[in-house]
Amino acid sequence: MPMIHRLKALSVERLATLGMYPDGAGLYLQIARGGSKSWIYRYRLNAREQEMGLGPLHTVSLAEAREAALEARKLKLKGIDPIEAKRSAAMERRIDAARAMTFDGAVTAYLKTRAGAWGNAKHSAQWESTLQTYASPHFGSVSIDRVDTALVVKALEPIWATKTETASRLRGRIENVLDWAAVSGFRTGDNPARWKGHLDKILPAKAAVAKVEHHDALPFREIGAFMADLKGQPGQAARALEFTSD
Structure with missing residues (x-):
């Protein structure tokens, strides 16, 4: 059974020499030229060696790197490439952001x-x-x-x-x-x-x-002229109005 959790938080902070420092089960602390430190998960899938970046030390702690490596190992166990899964998730986030609209x-x-x-x-x-x-x-x-x-x-x-x-x-x-x-x-x-x-x-x-809009009432003095005009109008509508006005 491979040894895991080899690194200590304090030693991780103190390390300064260029190189790859194993924590176990594929997780490494990488120190690059210039002193920058980052986490790398190394794995083999489908006869190919892969390296997956897990983030810089100043952002991702040792505990967080171990958790990320564990999740990657679980994906690998299911036959899923962790790098491809990470790319797919990033693509989905970009698509969701593009779809966002007020x-x-x-x-x-x-x-x-x-x-x-x-x-x-x-x-x-x-x-x-x-x-x-x-x-x-x-x-x-x-x-x-x-x-x-x-x-x-x-x-x-x-x-x-x-x-x-x-x-x-x-x-x-x-x-x-x-x-x-x-x-x-x-x-x-x-x-x-x-x-x-x-x-x-x-x-x-x-x-x-809906509010009913009523027409203004016809002034009394104009009724006679209106009725005379109505009698001269053809059609049943005019006759019906005559009938209701009687």
Whole structure:
């Protein structure tokens, strides 16, 4: 059985001569020209000798280097190349970072894709203005993949009864942006801004809260002239209005 844990923390700090100092089980302290010290894990896999850097001594302690070497040995035992696994993990982190996008960033990207289709700068400006005014304060800086139902409702609820038409347009625009983000790979799962079968279970129907706009009443002195004009109008609608006015 190979000896392990040969090195001591104090001796590691004191060593200064160029060379490779074994701790055991493939872990080495490497001292390079100039005195820099770093950890190396040496292993053999598929008839190939490999060296895997585990970090400099000033950042990675002896205990941490031993733990990293242990994890590498476990991978090797499963037939997994520790270096390849490390590269894959780094690549995944870079991909995740590239995918990271805030809701505001998604709005900007989405509007760019729609610019040619709309062909109307005013339409795009209205979209952006609505989202900036009512959605951005609540989740504009939130990662697009973390926008959920609670956040969408938080933006819609304050204006759902007072500015119903605006709120309805806002909901649809949020839904479109989130759909684009899903198709583009920036988020997964159901769209939290969809209406049917989702928000319709939380918010009242637009017709139930929209303010009814009544026409001004016809001044009494103008009724005679109106009725005379109505009699001259063709169609059943005019006759029905005559009937209700009697």
